[in-house]
Amino acid sequence: MSAQVTVPKTVTLRRKHVWTGTRSIAEAVKIADVDVIAAYPIRPYTGIMNDLARMVADGEFRAEIIVADSEHSQFEIAKHASAVGARTFVGSSGVGLAYATEAICVTALGQLPVVAVAGCRALDDPGNFGMEWNDVFLFRDVGWLVSWAKDPQEALDMTLVAYRVAEDHRVLLPHFIAIDGAAITHVSTPVEPPAKESVTEFLPPYRPPYPLDPAYGPVTKAQHIAPSLIGPEQRKLVDVATKNSREVIQEAWKDYTRYVGRQYSPFIETTLMDDADIALVSMGAYTKDAIYAARKLRERGIKAGVVRLRYWRPFPAEELREALLDAKAIGVVDFSYSMGSPDHAGAFFNDVRSTLYESNSKPPLVDFIFAGGREPTVRHFEEAICIVQESTRTKKVSKITHWLTLRGKDA
Amino acid sequence: MSSPIKSVRDVPAIDYYTSGRRTCAGCGPAITYRLLSKAAGANTVFLGPTSCMYVANGHQYLTSPYAVPWSHTQLGGGGAAGVGTAAAFRALMTKGKRKNEDINVIVYGGDGGFADIGFAGLSMAMGYDYKRLLFVLNDNESYANTGIQASSTTPWGATTTFTPSGKVKKIGNIRLKKNVALTMAAHPGVKYVATSTMHPPLDFMNKVRKALDAGGPSFIEVLTPCPKGWFFDPKHTVNFAKLALDTRAWVSWEYADGEFSLTYKPGKITPVKEYLKLQGRFAHLTEKQIDEIQRMIDEEWKYWEEMNQEKRIILPWISAPIPAVAALP
Numbered sequence: 001m002s003a004q005v006t007v008p009k010t011v012t013l014r015r016k017h018v019w020t021g022t023r024s025i026a027e028a029v030k031i032a033d034v035d036v037i038a039a040y041p042i043r044p045y046t047g048i049m050n051d052l053a054r055m056v057a058d059g060e061f062r063a064e065i066i067v068a069d070s071e072h073s074q075f076e077i078a079k080h081a082s083a084v085g086a087r088t089f090v091g092s093s094g095v096g097l098a099y100a101t102e103a104i105c106v107t108a109l110g111q112l113p114v115v116a117v118a119g120c121r122a123l124d125d126p127g128n129f130g131m132e133w134n135d136v137f138l139f140r141d142v143g144w145l146v147s148w149a150k151d152p153q154e155a156l157d158m159t160l161v162a163y164r165v166a167e168d169h170r171v172l173l174p175h176f177i178a179i180d181g182a183a184i185t186h187v188s189t190p191v192e193p194p195a196k197e198s199v200t201e202f203l204p205p206y207r208p209p210y211p212l213d214p215a216y217g218p219v220t221k222a223q224h225i226a227p228s229l230i231g232p233e234q235r236k237l238v239d240v241a242t243k244n245s246r247e248v249i250q251e252a253w254k255d256y257t258r259y260v261g262r263q264y265s266p267f268i269e270t271t272l273m274d275d276a277d278i279a280l281v282s283m284g285a286y287t288k289d290a291i292y293a294a295r296k297l298r299e300r301g302i303k304a305g306v307v308r309l310r311y312w313r314p315f316p317a318e319e320l321r322e323a324l325l326d327a328k329a330i331g332v333v334d335f336s337y338s339m340g341s342p343d344h345a346g347a348f349f350n351d352v353r354s355t356l357y358e359s360n361s362k363p364p365l366v367d368f369i370f371a372g373g374r375e376p377t378v379r380h381f382e383e384a385i386c387i388v389q390e391s392t393r394t395k396k397v398s399k400i401t402h403w404l405t406l407r408g409k410d411a
Numbered sequence: 412m413s414s415p416i417k418s419v420r421d422v423p424a425i426d427y428y429t430s431g432r433r434t435c436a437g438c439g440p441a442i443t444y445r446l447l448s449k450a451a452g453a454n455t456v457f458l459g460p461t462s463c464m465y466v467a468n469g470h471q472y473l474t475s476p477y478a479v480p481w482s483h484t485q486l487g488g489g490g491a492a493g494v495g496t497a498a499a500f501r502a503l504m505t506k507g508k509r510k511n512e513d514i515n516v517i518v519y520g521g522d523g524g525f526a527d528i529g530f531a532g533l534s535m536a537m538g539y540d541y542k543r544l545l546f547v548l549n550d551n552e553s554y555a556n557t558g559i560q561a562s563s564t565t566p567w568g569a570t571t572t573f574t575p576s577g578k579v580k581k582i583g584n585i586r587l588k589k590n591v592a593l594t595m596a597a598h599p600g601v602k603y604v605a606t607s608t609m610h611p612p613l614d615f616m617n618k619v620r621k622a623l624d625a626g627g628p629s630f631i632e633v634l635t636p637c638p639k640g641w642f643f644d645p646k647h648t649v650n651f652a653k654l655a656l657d658t659r660a661w662v663s664w665e666y667a668d669g670e671f672s673l674t675y676k677p678g679k680i681t682p683v684k685e686y687l688k689l690q691g692r693f694a695h696l697t698e699k700q701i702d703e704i705q706r707m708i709d710e711e712w713k714y715w716e717e718m719n720q721e722k723r724i725i726l727p728w729i730s731a732p733i734p735a736v737a738a739l740p
Contacts, residue, residue: 035506064499064502069531080493080494086502213509220469225473
C-alpha cells in the first residue's frame with residue numbers, strides 16, 4: 001500500500017490565505033476593479049505593484065498599468081486618470097513620496113479621489129529601510145484622508161473602504177492607506193478577502209461629478225484664479241469635504257460589516273481601557289506590541305490600556321478625548337519626529353496634545369519617539385508604560401520627550 | 412482620420428480656444444493654440460502644464476477660453492498628464508465603462524515644461540502606445556510667464572532676466588539651444604515628430620492632423636514668437652515666424668514613418684542679422700557675435716540639407732561659439 005497524505009476537508013471551510021500586507025492590498029485593488037495603476041519602485045511598498053503587474057499580466061483583471069519615470073509622474077498619472085473618470089491606484093514610500101509632493105498636494109486641493117498606499121519608510125539621508133511616519137506626515141495638512149492599518153487584513157479592508165469614502169460626492173478627496181514598512185508590508189498573516197460579489201454593492205462604480213471627457217461637454221479644471229475672487233472659498237470646499245468625511249467613514253464601515261461581515265469601530269480601537277489608569281496611544285502595526293506590554297504589566301498591578309487610531313486624517317479628536325477621559329496619564333507611541341517643534345516632540349504627539357487641550361481632565365502626557373527606524377521591542381513599550389506610571393506618582397512630567405530606542409544619552 | 416487642409420478657405424470656422432483670456436497683444440503661443448484647436452476639433456481634451464498658457468488663459472474674472480475639456484497639470488507634469496488621461500480613456504473603453512470612440516488627448520506645454528522640468532515625463536510618454544496622444548511644445552524660448560528667464564531652448568546670446576548682458580559677462584545666454592524635437596525622435600515608439608511655426612499658414616494645422624492620425628504618441632515643437640520676451644512690436648509676431656524660417660534660425664521639418672524631410676526651404680536665404688536686429692533680446696550683440704551666430708546657422712544648415720537628402724536623422728554638430736566671458740587680464 002502506497003503512502004498517501006490525507007488532507008482534512010475542514011481546511012476548505014473558510015477561504016483564508018496567508019498574505020503579506022502588500023499582497024493583501026493588491027488583492028483589494030483587484031476586487032475594486034481599478035482602471036489605471038501607476039507604478040514606480042521604492043521599498044517597501046513596491047511588492048504591491050509587483051503583484052498587480054502579475055495579476056494584470058495573467059489576466060486576473062484588466063487595468064492600464066503605467067510604469068512611470070518618477071513618483072511625480074506616478075501621482076500625476078493617477079490624478080489625471082481620475083479626472084477623466086477612471087478608478088485609480090498609486091503608492092510610494094519614504095523619499096518617493098517626498099519626490100511626488102507637488103502632485104500629491106494638487107490631487108487633494110483639486111479634489112480628485114485617488115487612492116494611494118504609503119508604505120512608511122524613513123526619509124533619507126542616510127538611506128534607511130527602517131520605518132518612520134514622517135514620509136506620510138508630509139501630507140498631513142493638504143486634504144488627503146489617511147487611514148492607518150494594523151495588519152494585512154485591515155490593510156485590505158481599509159483599501160476597499162478608502163475607495164468608497166474617497167469617491168463619495170460629499171467627500172471627493174484622495175485617500176492614503178498607511179502601512180508600516182516591513183511590519184505590515186513584508187509580514188504574512190492570515191487574510192480573508194471578501195467575495196467580489198459582496199463588494200459590488202458596497203462599492204458602486206466611480207462617477208465623477210464633472211468628468212474631463214468630451215462626452216460630458218467642456219469643463220475647465222484647476223484654472224488659475226485671482227486669490228481675491230475665490231481663494232478662501234475654494235480652500236473652504238476642501239475643509240468642508242474633510243469634515244464631511246467623518247460621517248461618510250462611519251457609514252462606510254457600517255456597510256462594510258453589512259456586506260462583508262467583518263466589524264470595526266471606525267475611528268478608534270481601544271484595548272484594556274475599561275479600567276485603565278495608564279493609556280498608550282498609537283497607530284499601526286506596533287500597537288500589537290504595546291498591547292502585549294500592557295497585558296504583561298497588568299500582571300504586575302499596573303492598569304495599562306492601549307488606544308489605537310485607525311484614521312489620522314480626519315483626526316478622530318472627539319473619540320480620542322472620550323477614550324482617554326479616565327486615563328490618569330498618557331504615553332504616545334510615536335514613529336514621527338518634528339525637529340524644533342514644541343518640546344522637541346513628535347508630530348503625532350503634538351496632534352494628540354492639541355486634542356487633549358480641550359479635555360476636562362488634562363492628564364500628564366509623555367512622548368516616546370521611535371525615530372530612525374530601529375525596531376522597538378516589547379521591552380520598550382513596557383519601559384514607556386513605567387515612565388508614564390511614574391508621572392502619575394509624582395503628579396508631573398519631568399521629561400516630555402523620550403527616545404527609547406536610542407543608544408547613549410537621550411540629550 | 413482627418414483630412415489635410417488644402418487652402419485657407421478649408422480651415423474649420425469653429426475655434427475651441429476662444430475669447431475669455433488675457434494673453435499679451437501679438438502672443439505667439441495663443442495664436443498657435445487657436446490653430447491647434449481648429450485642426451483637432453471637438454472630440455479633444457486639452458491639458459496644460461503651467462506656463463503663460465495657464466496663467467494668461469484664465470485668472471482674473473474666472474473666464475475660460477476652452478470650449479473643450481481642459482485641465483491644468485503641474486509644470487513638470489505634462490507627459491504624465493497626457494499618459495494618465497489617455498490611459499483612463501483606454502481603460503474605460505476596453506472595460507466597457509465608456510462608449511468606444513476616438514478622443515484626442517493634446518498636451519500644450521511650454522519650453523520650460525517640456526524641455527526642462529518635464530523632460531523626463533515627456534520621454535516616458537513617448538514610450539507608450541496611446542493613439543491620438545499629442546504633445547505640442549510652444550517654444551517661445553524662455554520662461555515668459557515668470558518674467559523672461561532662460562530655458563534650455565533659449566538661443567545663444569539672448570538676454571533674459573537670468574542671463575542678462577552685464578559689464579563683464581556681456582553675451583547673455585551662453586548655452587546653445589536644445590533641439591527637443593530631435594530628442595523626441597530618438598524614442599523608438601514615437602510615431603510622428605515635427606517642428607513648425609505659424610508660417611506657412613496651414614503647415615502647423617496639417618502637422619497636427621498628421622500627428623493625431625499617426626497611431627501612437629507624437630510630438631510637435633512649434634516656434635511661437637513672444638513680443639514680451641523677445642522685445643519686438645506685437646504687430647510683427649507672424650512676420651517673425653516667416654523671418655525665422657527664411658534666416659534658418661528655425662528649421663521646419665517632420666519625421667514620419669522613419670523618414671525625415673524638410674517641410675520649408677527658404678526661396679532666398681535672409682541673413683540672420685535681419686532677424687536678430689528686430690529683437691531687443693539681441694540688441695547688445697556685437698557685429699562679431701552676430702557673425703558667429705550666422706556661422707553656426709550655416710554650419711548646422713548643411714546637416715539639415717543632408718538629412719533631407721538622406722531622409723534620415725543625423726545629429727547636427729557645430730563647432731563651439733566664441734567664449735562667453737572675456738579672459739581676465
